Amino acid sequence: xxxxxxKPLDTGVPxxxxxxxxxxxxxxxxSAADETILRHIEPLLQLLHSEVLLVHVADGFAARNFDQLKxxxxxxxxxxxxxxxxxxNQLRDSGITTETQLLLGDPATQIIKLAHDCHADLIAMSxxxxxxxxxxxxxxxxxxxxxxxxxxxLLLKAPKS
Numbered sequence: 001x002x003x004x005x006x007k008p009l010d011t012g013v014p015x016x017x018x019x020x021x022x023x024x025x026x027x028x029x030x031s032a033a034d035e036t037i038l039r040h041i042e043p044l045l046q047l048l049h050s051e052v053l054l055v056h057v058a059d060g061f062a063a064r065n066f067d068q069l070k071x072x073x074x075x076x077x078x079x080x081x082x083x084x085x086x087x088x089n090q091l092r093d094s095g096i097t098t099e100t101q102l103l104l105g106d107p108a109t110q111i112i113k114l115a116h117d118c119h120a121d122l123i124a125m126s127x128x129x130x131x132x133x134x135x136x137x138x139x140x141x142x143x144x145x146x147x148x149x150x151x152x153x154l155l156l157k158a159p160k161s
Contacts, residue, residue, distance in 0.1 A: 023052075
């Protein structure tokens, strides 16, 4: 044992788990890879009665230069916002308290900042594995996040499409 005692709740969930992951940040890509993390995290959210914050970081030209160039929201950003709300409504229909955030800029930087600002207890993300040249030059979002934050990061590799 680890020196602590877990008293079971009526739900059968040990008390330590029911307070462990109160707020879960789930980073979505607006791609088929999201299904991997959502399929895994939804039962955990339900079991622990966790709140979830779904986030997508738009990182195209319009998103990265939105404020500086006073750009209008791009079609891609509007689609990302719609996608987040669609996923959020599916989770809400399952009884999960869900919020969404569409952020702009570098995905790793924005996910790290949001996790800190919202006091997330867990970050959940899918990963594609290595993308050789891109990872060598820029590093991957997953690597930057997991090496920077001080909270658990749940990573699931998405199947190759």
